[in-house]
Amino acid sequence: MRLGVLDIGSNTVHMLAADVRPGGRPLATSSDRTVLRLMRYLTPDGAISEEGVRALEEEVVQARRVAERERVDELLATATSAVRDARNGTDVIARIEAALGQPLQVLDGETEAELTFLAVRRWFGWSAGQLLLLDIGGGSLEIAAGGEELPDAAASVPLGAGRMTVQFLPSDPPGEDDVERLRAHAAATLDAVLPRFRELPRPDHVVGSSKAIRSLARLVGYPVPGWSGIERMLLPRTALGSWIPRLARLPASARQELPGITPDRTFQIVAAAVSLHTAMTALEVDELEVSPWALREGVLLRYIEQHSDDHGS
Numbered sequence: 001m002r003l004g005v006l007d008i009g010s011n012t013v014h015m016l017a018a019d020v021r022p023g024g025r026p027l028a029t030s031s032d033r034t035v036l037r038l039m040r041y042l043t044p045d046g047a048i049s050e051e052g053v054r055a056l057e058e059e060v061v062q063a064r065r066v067a068e069r070e071r072v073d074e075l076l077a078t079a080t081s082a083v084r085d086a087r088n089g090t091d092v093i094a095r096i097e098a099a100l101g102q103p104l105q106v107l108d109g110e111t112e113a114e115l116t117f118l119a120v121r122r123w124f125g126w127s128a129g130q131l132l133l134l135d136i137g138g139g140s141l142e143i144a145a146g147g148e149e150l151p152d153a154a155a156s157v158p159l160g161a162g163r164m165t166v167q168f169l170p171s172d173p174p175g176e177d178d179v180e181r182l183r184a185h186a187a188a189t190l191d192a193v194l195p196r197f198r199e200l201p202r203p204d205h206v207v208g209s210s211k212a213i214r215s216l217a218r219l220v221g222y223p224v225p226g227w228s229g230i231e232r233m234l235l236p237r238t239a240l241g242s243w244i245p246r247l248a249r250l251p252a253s254a255r256q257e258l259p260g261i262t263p264d265r266t267f268q269i270v271a272a273a274v275s276l277h278t279a280m281t282a283l284e285v286d287e288l289e290v291s292p293w294a295l296r297e298g299v300l301l302r303y304i305e306q307h308s309d310d311h312g313s
Contacts, residue, residue: 002029003303004072005296006063008056008096008104010038010082010138010162011211011268015063016296017070025122026300032066034059035264038082039138039162047087056092057099064100076299079106081139081160109156113142115298117151120207122301123293129204132197134279135294136210136272138162141279143193145200152200155193159186159279161212161265161272169271173251179244179274186278194282206285208235209294211265212272216240217290218260233290237280244273 001021007014014033018026036059041052048056067075077100083089084106097104107115116135124131133151135142139160146152168174168182208217213235220243221235247255247270256266265272280288 001073002071003300004067004070004075005299006060006067006075006077006100007296007299008060008077008079008083010080010140010160011264012036012138013056013059013063014296015066017067017072018300020300020304022304026297026304030066030070032063034062037138037162037264037267039166042086042166045087046085048082048089048092053092053095057095060096060099074303075100075102076303077102077104078295078299079104080112080295081109081137081156081158081163084108085139085158109140109142110154112140112295113144113154113156114151115302116142116209116295117144117146117154117298118149118301119293119295119298120209120291121149122297123291124205124207130201132203132206132283132285134206134208134213134276134283134285134288136161136208136212136276138268141275143197143279143283145197145203147201153196155196157189157193159189159275161268161275164271164275165268172267174248174270176245176248179248179270182271182274183278186275187282190279190282197283206283206288207291208276208288209291212269213276213288214290215260215262215265215269216273216276219243219258221290234287235290236287237277237285240273240277240280244270244277247273 002019005016017030018028020026041049117133130147133144137160140156141159142156144151144154217233217235220239221233223231252266255261256263
């Protein structure tokens with residue numbers, strides 16, 4: 001069957017269509033992605049502005065057209081940090097559902113972490129042992145760890161790249177003092193969730209799974225041979241730390257000329273780097289591996305598991 005996953009995130013609205021079957025891996029047939037950066041539309045009281053809601057409605061209607069064009073059998077519509085944390089989230093959800101013509105599943109932070117962890121576990125396999133996952137979106141940073149398909153610990157903290165850019169790095173380029181304020185804020189925020197991860201066994205693999213992490217890995221990381229000849233990207237903490245001052249000195253227009261930094265990430269990449277580096281330091285992570293699978297694949301995999309008897313093999 002063909003499924004569609006509509007992921008309404010803090011940075012993008014992404015519609016993915018994939019052919020799926022029980023026991024098989026999802027095979028993407030199309031991917032339609034628009035950069036919205038919802039954090040730009042937050043009012044001082046934390047609501048999404050009318051302009052932002054209208055932009056969301058337009059993108060949702062476009063995603064519905066893509067789903068119809070791709071002839072998906074079912075569309076799984078999800079929203080994450082920006083919508084769930086908005087002061088007017090209830091009204092925004094109602095308007096999205098009206099534009100979409102179906103219910104919207106708003107994922108809480110821990111569920112988002114669990115679904116992303118499921119996707120990473122399936123990608124790396126059981127032989128990867130104990131996994132530690134870091135995932136940075138526009139609004140939040142998810143952490144999950146464990147040796148099974150469900151993590152033993154999962155947490156979500158409001159340290160996403162878009163949110164931190166708006167709150168701490170409004171200038172372009174940001175000042176050194178602002179970067180240090182963000183670093184201190186990230187460390188203090190992480191302190192509240194770290195004990196539950198420190199109690200777990202040391203991970204055999206540390207994995208990063210977001211677009212921001214993939215961008216940073218292309219900038220500061222390096223490839224190594226992987227299983228079945230698939231190249232793996234590794235992102236070292238020391239290299240990331242050394243790049244942060246350089247990234248912060250460059251204006252956004254210049255950052256997009258760097259390897260791996262796409263125009264849609266250039267405004268937020270400094271905050272992403274600071275949040276990630278702070279988390280890696282707090283968790284004593286020397287380097288992480290980049291996973292090509294993340295939340296959308298986790299949504300697909302969970303749906304397949306829950307409905308395999310309905311659709312057969």
